Amino acid sequence: MSMKLSALAMELGLEHTGADIDITGVNTLEKAGPEDLSFLVNPKYQHLLETTKAGCVLTSGPYADKAQRALISDNVYMDLAKVMNIFARPQGCLRGISELAYVHPEAQVDESATVYPFAFIGEGASVGPKTVVFAGVYVGEHTNIGANCILYPNCVIMGGLHLGDNVILQPGAVIGGDGYGYAQTPAGHMKIPQIGTVEIENDVEIGSNTAIDRAALDTTKIKRGTKIDNLVQIGHNVEIGEHCLVIGQVGIGGSTIVGNGVVLAGQVGVADNAKIGDGAMVGAQSGVAGNVEPGSKIAGTPAMKAGTFLKAASVCMPKLPELFKRVKKLEKELAILTAEAAGGDCNE
Template identity: 75%
Template structure:
């Protein structure tokens, strides 16, 4: 698709400078062409601003005069998301309920929903208005899916779960598989039945191949606005607060409570039964061992205060080879002094 810059600016409520022109896509400063809109978010890319071939650049007012045509924004990153949404091509080529989908007679599927071939909707399940189920999606019995959700191919939402409105489940996400619970007995590991549920609130996104386990009892909960990346493990009875960012390959142990606005960077490890306070941020590959205070900045494994960690790693660690040499030299000098002292005593 393409549209006039003036129409795009009006749609987004933004001002533009320079001549009106046709915009057909979005690309980087380096790769954009005359029909593309590009963007400047980070000042380190200013050199590219001088050589870009983009027809228009989305940027803040302070940089708008540096290009012949600019779409002026007070929040470039946010408005970039809005621009891309305008030009994004929606996935899927079907509407309505395909004849090759299985819908249980006791299920309720809103007439405005789309269900692709080979999706399965179990007994008593409810699918809300304008929700899309792609091929291979499994929705278990008595599960409720809200309105305007997108469940991409091969998502699994087991029985008895609740999913709010505008939730996105990326391909292969699994909600409501059994939590990891076993009793150790003389006869081996006895499985503990997991009879709780999972609740996903409004505007949550769950990445590809992420697993959110069913609670042993009660509920595993992901609260409003939280975004979970690919390949994340959320254990049983975990409670994740609102507007959190959980980055890829993070593992969260059972019954952990995570506050609002928490950021867990990639490969963070969180054990069972800890509390992470509101607004805490944990650096990549960190290993949490105990409760984290609200607003904390943590790094390392085991995780400590981030400033202390980066001071130790960034300042002290590079000096270790030289320090080792100095210690070895001092050891030799000390040994020589001791030997000389022993000889003089004789």
């Protein structure tokens, strides 16, 4: 794809400096060529402006005059995302419904949808306008898929679920598998049937190999605008609010409620039945066992105020080996004193 710099600036509503050129791609300052657009956000990389071969640099006003050509932005990351959406090549090469796909006679697939070979769409299921169902996708019976969704290869959407519009499932995501529920009996663990559902609202993206369990009863719910990374486990009856960020390898126990705008960093573990308030941020590898107040920033295991954890981790923990040596020395000295005192009592 090629686009004039002036046309790109107009598309983004930005001012540009320097002569008009053709832009054919996006790359880093180090790797960009004369027809590439690059970007600068962090000031510590501004020295690369002296050596970059980029045809144009998307950046904020203070650095615009240091580039041969610049697109001037007040929000570089946002405008970079827009540029990359313009130049991104969509996955896939087919249109329409393949004869090699299985579509149940009682399923409804919009004529504008695309269904790749070896996809399965079950009885009573529906697929909305312009949705793309890639190869190897399983859509269970009576599941509803909205408009403009992308279901990448080998996704599984079990029966009786609902996906809204503009939902993206990355390869291997599993939606609506059974929640982890067993009753202990004298004969062993008896499976508790999981007869609830999963509802995923509009504009949600779910990463590769993430699993979202169906509810035991009622609904597991992911609200609109939330973005979930790869390898995340979300238990049965969990509710995640609007516009949350859930980063890789997070695990959320059953019946937990996560508010709006929450950030759960990588490898956070949340116990069953916890409540995380709106706008809370939980640091990487933290363990959350109880409720989290709205707007709070916590970290560590068990989770505590982020500032307290950082002080403990950066100030106290490095001193533990020395403290251990001191304690061992004091124990020896105390043992000697105790023995001497005991001996003194006997002599008396």
